[in-house]
Every structure is written in structure tokens, then in C-alpha cells.
Amino acid sequence: MNPSSILKDVETIRKTAPLIHNITNYVVMNNSANALLALGASPVMAHAVPEVEEMVQIAGALVVNIGTLSDPWIEAMFKAAKKAKLRRIPIVIDPVGVGATQYRTTTARTLIETTAPSIIRGNGSEIMALCKQDIMTKGVDSTSASDQAIDSAKGLAREFDCVVCISGEIDYIVSKESIIQVKNGHAMMPSVTGLGCTATALCGAFAAINQEYDKAVAHAMAVMGIAGEMAAQNAQGPGSLQVNFIDALYQLSASHIEEFFKA
Amino acid sequence: MNPSSILKDVETIRKTAPLIHNITNYVVMNNSANALLALGASPVMAHAVPEVEEMVQIAGALVVNIGTLSDPWIEAMFKAAKKAKLRRIPIVIDPVGVGATQYRTTTARTLIETTAPSIIRGNGSEIMALCKQDIMTKGVDSTSASDQAIDSAKGLAREFDCVVCISGEIDYIVSKESIIQVKNGHAMMPSVTGLGCTATALCGAFAAINQEYDKAVAHAMAVMGIAGEMAAQNAQGPGSLQVNFIDALYQLSASHIEEFFKA
Amino acid sequence: MNPSSILKDVETIRKTAPLIHNITNYVVMNNSANALLALGASPVMAHAVPEVEEMVQIAGALVVNIGTLSDPWIEAMFKAAKKAKLRRIPIVIDPVGVGATQYRTTTARTLIETTAPSIIRGNGSEIMALCKQDIMTKGVDSTSASDQAIDSAKGLAREFDCVVCISGEIDYIVSKESIIQVKNGHAMMPSVTGLGCTATALCGAFAAINQEYDKAVAHAMAVMGIAGEMAAQNAQGPGSLQVNFIDALYQLSASHIEEFFKA
Numbered sequence: 001m002n003p004s005s006i007l008k009d010v011e012t013i014r015k016t017a018p019l020i021h022n023i024t025n026y027v028v029m030n031n032s033a034n035a036l037l038a039l040g041a042s043p044v045m046a047h048a049v050p051e052v053e054e055m056v057q058i059a060g061a062l063v064v065n066i067g068t069l070s071d072p073w074i075e076a077m078f079k080a081a082k083k084a085k086l087r088r089i090p091i092v093i094d095p096v097g098v099g100a101t102q103y104r105t106t107t108a109r110t111l112i113e114t115t116a117p118s119i120i121r122g123n124g125s126e127i128m129a130l131c132k133q134d135i136m137t138k139g140v141d142s143t144s145a146s147d148q149a150i151d152s153a154k155g156l157a158r159e160f161d162c163v164v165c166i167s168g169e170i171d172y173i174v175s176k177e178s179i180i181q182v183k184n185g186h187a188m189m190p191s192v193t194g195l196g197c198t199a200t201a202l203c204g205a206f207a208a209i210n211q212e213y214d215k216a217v218a219h220a221m222a223v224m225g226i227a228g229e230m231a232a233q234n235a236q237g238p239g240s241l242q243v244n245f246i247d248a249l250y251q252l253s254a255s256h257i258e259e260f261f262k263a
Numbered sequence: 264m265n266p267s268s269i270l271k272d273v274e275t276i277r278k279t280a281p282l283i284h285n286i287t288n289y290v291v292m293n294n295s296a297n298a299l300l301a302l303g304a305s306p307v308m309a310h311a312v313p314e315v316e317e318m319v320q321i322a323g324a325l326v327v328n329i330g331t332l333s334d335p336w337i338e339a340m341f342k343a344a345k346k347a348k349l350r351r352i353p354i355v356i357d358p359v360g361v362g363a364t365q366y367r368t369t370t371a372r373t374l375i376e377t378t379a380p381s382i383i384r385g386n387g388s389e390i391m392a393l394c395k396q397d398i399m400t401k402g403v404d405s406t407s408a409s410d411q412a413i414d415s416a417k418g419l420a421r422e423f424d425c426v427v428c429i430s431g432e433i434d435y436i437v438s439k440e441s442i443i444q445v446k447n448g449h450a451m452m453p454s455v456t457g458l459g460c461t462a463t464a465l466c467g468a469f470a471a472i473n474q475e476y477d478k479a480v481a482h483a484m485a486v487m488g489i490a491g492e493m494a495a496q497n498a499q500g501p502g503s504l505q506v507n508f509i510d511a512l513y514q515l516s517a518s519h520i521e522e523f524f525k526a
Numbered sequence: 527m528n529p530s531s532i533l534k535d536v537e538t539i540r541k542t543a544p545l546i547h548n549i550t551n552y553v554v555m556n557n558s559a560n561a562l563l564a565l566g567a568s569p570v571m572a573h574a575v576p577e578v579e580e581m582v583q584i585a586g587a588l589v590v591n592i593g594t595l596s597d598p599w600i601e602a603m604f605k606a607a608k609k610a611k612l613r614r615i616p617i618v619i620d621p622v623g624v625g626a627t628q629y630r631t632t633t634a635r636t637l638i639e640t641t642a643p644s645i646i647r648g649n650g651s652e653i654m655a656l657c658k659q660d661i662m663t664k665g666v667d668s669t670s671a672s673d674q675a676i677d678s679a680k681g682l683a684r685e686f687d688c689v690v691c692i693s694g695e696i697d698y699i700v701s702k703e704s705i706i707q708v709k710n711g712h713a714m715m716p717s718v719t720g721l722g723c724t725a726t727a728l729c730g731a732f733a734a735i736n737q738e739y740d741k742a743v744a745h746a747m748a749v750m751g752i753a754g755e756m757a758a759q760n761a762q763g764p765g766s767l768q769v770n771f772i773d774a775l776y777q778l779s780a781s782h783i784e785e786f787f788k789a
Contacts, residue, residue: 027555027571029290033456038501045290048333051366070574103577193559237773238564246502292553296719301764308553311596314629510763
């Protein structure tokens with residue numbers, strides 16, 4: 001990964017505007033949609049069982065996020081993922097709050113076992129909880145640093161032949177072959193609700209146009225971090241950070257990437 | 264339509280604060296409610312089958328938006344629309360993403376056929392898809408310019424005796440008798456998710472206080488465009504545009520309308 | 527209540543980051559989560575019947591808000607509240623729009639009768655409607671000044687041995703023993719959708735760390751008002767007020783509280 005490989009993917013997204021089908025939580029729908037639009041992708045949120053297959057049919061990637069789960073949504077997630085698998089488009093899973101309740105843990109594990117997603121993105125606690133280690137997740141916020149979860153991520157990457165992204169102060173993108181570190185980001189970002197979910201949505205956009213999924217995810221996380229740092233420059237707190245972050249995704253240029261990227 | 268007719272409706276909304284009952288999608292609920300409040304109307308979001316009739320009973324307009332559809336919501340939409348019809352309050356329908364899935368197309372068509380709404384507002388692709396033309400809708404973003412959809416809008420206006428608003432670079436408000444063009448707006452507005460849905464909600468507010476629905480819709484779309492242009496003056500991207508847009512609706516004065524209105 | 531007692535609670539929240547379990551409405555989920563995070567608490571939104579008990583098990587407070595009610599959510603609210611009662615963690619109820627429909631009134635009354643919540647927070651109309659007085663609630667906005675509802679609040683406080691907060695230009699925190707007035711706040715705040723719901727969420731955070739619930743609520747409402755006044759200083763309208771409000775909660779320091787607190 002380097003500034004020009006990041007820029008290349010961003011430009012492809014802006015040129016092709018891939019349709020990203022999100023089955024995601026109520027809290028972040030608006031922000032995720034705005035982030036995808038600001039980046040240049042075309043978001044759609046749809047969760048009804050009767051329509052998810054048709055929506056997947058025209059999508060470039062499927063993003064499944066279990067943040068505000070309920071039974072009808074789970075049914076739609078499985079149906080959509082099955083169709084995405086058939087179409088061989090990337091599936092990105094965000095196991096929000098896995099480990100906090102049995103319901104989330106079972107749903108996330110079963111989704112992953114059934115659909116073999118291309119990408120899993122979570123914080124340290126979530127990735128460890130997915131691995132059935134005895135981790136106590138506190139609601140939806142992480143109680144573990146991202147580097148503590150690397151072994152869990154390696155296990156998941158091997159077991160499901162997928163890319164696992166652990167987000168944190170440093171993001172680790174773990175595949176069977178390698179680990180890529182992403183060092184961009186800002187300390188205020190975890191104070192904005194759902195920026196992790198937004199990261200997952202962006203992973204969908206990059207994976208829709210770059211089939212090397214480890215690189216796609218690294219590019220997505222680098223763009224998240226760079227936009228976060230750009231946003232923090234004039235932020236007075238998490239309210240303005242969120243607004244500036246969307247603006248930064250929209251403005252993001254070659255020179256921003258050059259200036260902010262941390263190797 | 265002229266600045267003083269727009270202002271007159273805005274002032275009536277501010278003075279009477281009509282209650283606008285929205286059955287709308289999860290993505291835009293917050294923004295639509297804030298836009299209605301900032302304009303001076305009183306929004307309520309309610310979708311439960313057991314309560315929608317009572318809520319319609321005290322409302323000045325009903326806004327139905329199919330953006331994140333599911334079966335229980337469809338049932339509520341039909342029930343609410345039936346009651347709104349009985350009370351002869353305006354019904355505004357936003358057929359978000361119609362044409363993308365059969366589920367949306369069938370729901371939107373049946374809603375329109377059953378309830379004969381006062382107003383339909385959509386982008387070019389959506390209005391054409393409603394007309395059963397062979398249009399490929401890409402998720403929820405338009406693939407057609409607004410002027411391509413004028414014939415479809417005319418057909419719908421005749422068939423259902425309603426006002427059809429095609430939003431785009433130029434908005435066309437099509438009724439059986441006439442076509443009004445609205446030229447205000449800003450190129451960055453489609454990069455904010457759900458501003459179309461917000462436009463639909465504002466159509467509800469204007470229709471609640473102005474029974475000449477074609478003019479009510481023209482005024483609503485002009486206010487959308489003017490507030491968008493005001494917002495864009497200090498926007499760094501779609502994040503700040505959305506924030507400024509709400510501020511602009513709140514600030515909107517006679518002199519703003521005079522200054523920005525494009526005949 | 528004085529600046530140092532407010533500060534003490536804020537510092538405890540920041541140090542202990544209590545998990546606040548919200549079963550709340552779609553319109554405000556994002557804003558309430560962001561407000562809790564900005565204050566220093568840890569929000570989780572979860573409403574599925576199979577998981578609410580487990581989530582309550584790890585939470586410091588349960589916040590139940592009926593703003594966009596439906597049957598599956600009601601079932602979850604009762605189940606969660608029963609568990610919260612068993613665990614003796616505070617339950618905060620926000621009866622949004624009670625009085626507007628029978629569905630809301632019945633749900634809110636039954637929730638309160640069944641769970642004997644620690645805290646009820648509503649606007650003047652809502653508190654009066656809860657008391658079965660013949661009050662016409664107009665959707666979710668108040669039609670009564672907060673002081674008109676004091677007798678109703680006293681009745682509720684006695685009947686259910688709870689703290690009742692009537693929010694308005696002056697907030698009244700009514701318990702069996704006393705009435706505390708909170709005079710902070712800004713006239714533009716009711717133009718932001720869901721700031722009342724955010725107040726309720728903050729009451730949950732303060733009650734999670736301060737078992738004197740009347741004081742906890744007074745502190746929460748003072749922080750709401752102070753952050754609102756701080757936010758209004760540079761707000762151009764309700765859009766920027768909302769953004770600045772989150773920033774203000776994040777920045778809130780001893781000197782801000784000293785400067786803005788109105789005795």
C-alpha cells in the first residue's frame with residue numbers, strides 16, 4: 001500500500017460509483033450512506049426479505065452489520081448473503097457487539113460459517129469474541145487493544161479464508177498470507193458513534209472495485225484514517241468531527257493522501 | 264410562483280405549525296424531522312399499525328416514503344393513507360428506489376392506485392419506473408435526467424389526478440393542467456443522502472397549508488433549492504451542506520427568497 | 527445542586543463510562559448515542575427480545591423511549607424493564623407523544639405501572655397526559671408550558687415513588703420530597719428534533735452513577751442546558767446547534783459549568 005495505490009482505488013470508486021447494498025443498524029444508516037456518497041459510491045439500505053435478493057443482484061458488494069439486530073433482519077441477512085455468494089460479489093461482515101449477548105455471538109458466528117465472507121471488520125474485543133475466546137465485550141465499545149486480537153484474527157482468516165480487519169489505534173488487516181498495518185487515524189474518532197460501521201461500509205466500496213481484498217481493506221482503512229485526521233484539524237469535538245469527516249471524504253485528493261498517509 | 268407567494272406559504276407554516284405525519288425510511292428520519300422543525304412545521308414519525316389512524320386524525324398531511332420498506336410498514340402505510348383519504352388531507356408519496364426491486368415497484372404502484380395521492384415526488388428514474396416503462400433504477404440514485412421523465416409524469420398526473428414532482432437539476436412540477444419549473448438548487452445536493460426524502464417531507468408541510476397542490480409543491484421545491492444554495496455558500500462538502508441546509512431553512516427570510524429565487 | 531456537584535457526576539461518568547442500554551426511537555438513536563459518548567458514557571442500542579435481558583445484565587441503566595413504537599419493541603421494553611428491576615439498576619422512561627394516540631398512552635401507562643421506573647422525563651403535555659388529565663398532545667411537541675404540569679408530576683411521583691422531570695423553558699425535577707428547578711437552556715433547543723430524548727438518555731447516564739435520582743436528573747438537565755447555551759453561542763440555526771451541542775458535551779469543563787450554571 002502506498003499513496004498512489006490508495007488514490008487509484010478512490011478514483012475507480014468515483015468513476016464507477018459501485019452500488020453498495022447495506023443491511024446495517026439504525027444508529028449509523030444515515031452516516032454510512034453519507035460516507036459512501038461522499039466517497040463517490042452509491043449506497044442503498046434495504047432489509048426486507050422479499051427484496052434483498054433483487055437488490056444484491058444489482059449490487060457491487062454486500063455489507064452486513066449486526067448492530068441493532070432482530071429476527072426479521074437476521075433472515076434478510078442470510079438470504080442476501082447467500083445470493084451474494086452465488087454472484088461472487090464481496091460480503092463484508094461487521095459483528096457489532098459480538099460477545100455482549102449470546103444472540104449476537106450466535107448470529108455472527110453462524111453468518112460467518114454459512115457465508116464465508118470476504119471480509120470481517122471489528123474492534124479488538126469483537127474479533128476475539130468471534131474466536132470463542134473468553135472475552136467480555138462491553139456493549140459495542142472495545143475493551144481490548146487491536147494488537148491483542150491478532151492471533152484471533154489469524155485464526156479466523158485461516159478458518160474462513162477471509163480478510164480480517166481489527167480496527168484500533170493501529171488497524172491490522174490480517175489475511176492468510178500477511179498482516180498490513182494502517183497507522184492513520186485520530187484519537188477522537190472512537191468518540192463518534194458508528195465510525196467503525198462506516199469503516200465497514202467503506203470496505204464494501206473498495207472491495208467492490210478491487211478484488212485483492214486485503215489491499216482493498218487497507219485502502220479503505222487508510223482513507224478512513226486520513227479523512228479522520230483531516231476532519232480533526234478543525235474539529236471542536238465529535239460533533240464537528242463527524243461533519244468534517246464527510247466533507248473530507250468528499251474533498252479527498254491526491255495531495256491529501258500524499259500529505260497525510262503514514263507508511 | 265414568485266418570491267411573495269413562496270414567502271406567504273412559509274409564513275403560514277411558521278404561524279400554524281402543521282403536524283406532518285411521516286411514515287418514512289430509517290435513513291432520513293432525523294434529517295426530515297429536523298428540516299420540518301427548522302421550517303416551522305411540527306413533524307411526527309409513527310408507523311405502528313395500531314396507532315397510525317389516530318395520528319393521521321390530528322395531522323395536516325401524511326407523507327409516505329418507501330425507502331426502507333418491510334411488510335409491517337406497508338400495512339401501516341395503507342392503513343394511514345386510507346384514513347388520510349377519508350379526512351381529505353393531502354397524501355404525499357415518495358417512491359424511493361422504485362424499479363430497483365419488484366417489491367418496491369409493486370408497493371409503490373399499489374399505494375398510488377389505492378390511495379390516489381395528492382402528490383408524488385421522485386427522481387427521474389423513479390417517476391419513469393412508476394410508469395412501467397422499462398427503466399433500470401440503480402438502487403436509490405437516479406440514472407435519468409429529470410426532463411426525460413416529463414412524459415411519464417404527465418401520464419401519472421392524468422391517470423391519478425395528482426401533482427407529480429420530478430426532482431433534478433431542474434425540478435418539474437407536473438399537473439394535468441400545467442408544468443412548473445423550479446430552477447433553484449445546488450450541484451452538491453445529491454451528495455447528501457436523503458435530501459430528496461426531505462423535499463418530499465417539505466411538500467407535505469406546504470400541501471398542509473396550501474390546497475393548490477401544484478403551487479404548494481413548487482414552493483416547497485423552491486425553498487429546498489434556495490436553502491441548498493444558501494447552505495452551499497459556506498459548505499466544504501456534503502457534511503457541512505446538510506448542517507447549513509437546516510440552518511438555512513430556519514433563517515429563511517423574505518430577503519433570502521428575493522435574493523436567491525430563480526424565475 | 528451547584529457547579530461542583532454537577533462536575534463531580536460528570537467526572538464520575540467520564541472515569542467509569544457506564545454502559546447505558548437504550549431502547550429508543552429511530553429518529554434520535556444516532557444523536558442520543560453521540561451525546562452519551564461525548565459526555566463520556568458508553569451507549570448501546572439493542573431492542574431484540576432474545577437479547578435485551580443479557581444486555582441489561584451488563585448495563586448501568588436502562589432507557590426506554592416510546593417515540594417510534596411498535597409491538598415487537600413493546601415486548602422488548604417490558605422484558606428489559608423487568609430484568610432491570612431485578613438488577614435494581616435505574617429505569618428511565620420517556621413517554622414520547624403520550625396523549626397523541628391511545629397506543630402510546632396505554633403503553634406508557636402500563637410500562638410505568640408495571641416497572642415503577644426510577645425516572646420519567648417528558649414535556650409538559652406528556653406529563654399531563656400520563657396523569658390521565660384531558661390533555662390534547664399535538665404529536666410529539668408540547669402544547670403546555672412546563673409549570674402547568676407540576677401537579678401532574680407530583681401525582682406521578684407519589685403514585686410510583688419516582689422522580690418526574692418536566693422539561694421546558696424551566697425544567698422541574700419533581701420527587702415526593704422536593705422540586706428542583708433547572709434554569710439553563712436555550713430557546714433554539716426545541717427546534718432540534720429529539721433533544722428531549724437526548725436529555726432522557728443523559729438522565730440514564732447520571733442515574734447510573736448517582737443513586738440520588740432527583741439530583742442525578744437535575745445534574746443531567748443542567749448539563750443539557752449548559753451544553754445548549756454553549757452550543758448556541760456559535761450556532762446559525764438548529765443544524766449547527768446540534769453539532770455544537772455534541773462538541774460542548776465533549777468539551778464541558780469545570781470552568782464552563784461555573785460560567786454557565788444558573789442557580
